Amino acid sequence: METPLTQNIGPGKLPLNLQEYRAAGGYRAAHKALLEMESKDILQLLQDANLRGRGGAGFPTGMKWSFVPMYKDREERPKYLVINADEMEPGTFKDRLLMEGDPHQLIEGIIISAYTLQAEVAYIFIRGEYQRSADLLNQAITECKAQGLLGTNIMHSRFNLDIFVHTSAGRYICGEETALLNSLEGKRATPRAKPPFPQVSGLWGRPTVVNNVETICNVPHIVNKGAAWYKSLSLTEDAGTKIFGVSGRVRNPGAWELPMGTPVREIIENYAGGMQDGYKLRGFLPGGGSTNFLTQEHLDLHMDYTSIGKAGSRLGTGTMIILDDKTCPVGMVRNLEHFFAQESCGWCTPCRDGLPWVEHILTEFEHGRGEIEDMEVLTRHTHLLGPGNTFCAHAPGAMGPLESALRYFREDFEAHIHSKSCPWTGIRGSHK
């Protein structure tokens, strides 16, 4: 089994410096791309490889890039490449692994991607808490500048590129690409209306591409080994490998690079070591806090965009969170809705006012004060805050776990109402 993204990463292993990364075959793809390939050839290669965005939405990367205007004279107007390293989806810990484990891989991916897009400045937008990742990336950038891999006339290709690490200060909404652009411009991180899409009018109104860390880390390997090889890594139609993760009450929580389409059961049992003694699996969020619950009946699904999508959820970030039988499903959803309510940017009314109300009702359930009518109110919110009714995808994402929990764990909600208490914590209702 090939693991291109993590080939240089291992437990307790320090990240490779420039010399070591080169000795391991690093920057050959950048050399090939900048000196032997035209921009349009690389774009075609990514489209042939069927690389899809690893940030959560799964949008085809080649198609995203194809909307960027290409100029005959590259002096015409600046363009930007922005790397979304604002990993804040609850339960997600994959980009940290890539940045702390092999920072030069990301830098090489940025060089090739920026060359393809004719962008001469790239920003790595990284969450403020990932200080170690930021330090390692800055160190890698300094090494590259000293060796002519960044700056002007990179590898004598006449291509110029500067990369800057931009550290943020903690808001989930910055992961939304247009909110990220406002944040990067030094404004409050409220999303922007689309269209215009960032590829046409992004950072300071310039054509801008925003891609996730893991997506860009794939690029050098595709350039080195080709589209057919990349597709052959996967077990299913969606190409490549994927960093999958598992957290919750399993024996060996962690993250592993596996073929795209690896069955859920194999990831949980073979890699995460199965459930801890005394715990049974009741459900799981397949790809972070904003994905819909799936249950035991879905354990044989392939973890890829298509299969998980067909089952009514999303692959998301590919890092699963396990709900066990000793954890209250209502409490888990309450925890998630607390997060989404707090992280709403406040720009549009349904999200700003609806999410705290949802959290409030779930808190009432947890205190044994839920009423049968509340089930209807919660269900109505999954529509009111659903796709098409809010300015961005934040609230619809928040409704994913709620809508699916109401479906799969309905008896647990009702048990709170009938017993006037939380069956897991034993907290009983007291009327206000």
Add this chain to the structure above:
Amino acid sequence: MEKITALSADEIAEITAEASHYEQPQAASIEALKIVQKYRGWVSDESVKAVAQLLNMSPAELDGVATFYNLIFRRPVGKHVIMLCDSVSCWIMGCEGVGAQLRNKLGIEFGETTADGQFTLLPVTCQGACDRAPVMLVDGELETHLDEDKITAILANQK
């Protein structure tokens, strides 16, 4: 331009260097607030005014940024800032119990600072270390696999 006296020469130099990375200096606003916070522990009204002037923004606009982000402190904090993750994986793995221990040992609630000014306790969202839950940040350093013994040891080390 009026001379900015509320910022040190080092702060001005670092902020100016960050601002040079962008088409518009305003893009350095988060970095600038973090630089001030690095030197002073928090961001005062005077600092907001001075940074805004340096970045060619109105103080209100910069304060809009400062108050939007969780890691910018607009009030003084203790010598050590403890941020406990309260997101879903840490919650499943028992962060509420850890939070109760921290509140108990420190004698403060979330959002408060101990009377001796040593510790501020805050909740924080998912830290991307869910495989090592429950986790917290102590002055930005990640502490993982928290339990009562570990909390006792960490607090003793910080004194």
